[in-house]
Amino acid sequence: MTISPTSRYFGLETRILERPDGTKVAYLARRLVPPPERFATLGFHTVVQGERPDHVAAKHLGDPEQFWRLADANAVLRPNELTARVGSLVRVTLPEGIPGVADA
Structure with a gap:
């Protein structure tokens, strides 16, 4: 299983579950959301009418699929x-x- 380096699931361990009938099912280990203090702040965005998380991610991170980083x-x-x-x-x-400037 190949996972893109930009995916929130990149780097997670792949595990195997063996069912009672012997069938093996691959799955990704649980992803734990890191605490917000582990992120260096670049700035803030003020939400306007009709915006979605992917709009904000596209504007500030250059990729709408990175909305999960904002979350x-x-x-x-x-x-x-x-x-x-x-x-x-x-x-x-x-x-x-x-690290950001204040974190360096």
């Missing part, structure tokens, strides 16, 4: 919570583990 950095489990309220702030960060 992780803002401690939300459901990405749509990021843009549910017009005027709310979405924290935009570097990827986990990359």
Whole structure:
């Protein structure tokens, strides 16, 4: 199984479950969401009417499929919570583990 390096599942261990009938099923280990303090803040985005998490990710991260990074950095489990309220702030960060200027 090949997982893109930009996927939230990249680097997770592949495990095998053996069913009672002997059938083997491959699956990915559980992904634990890192605590928000492990991300260096780049800035904030103010939500406008009609925005979705993928819009914000495209604008600030250059890839709409990276919306999950915004969700992780803002401690939300459901990405749509990021843009549910017009005027709310979405924290935009570097990827986990990359220190920012204040972290260096």
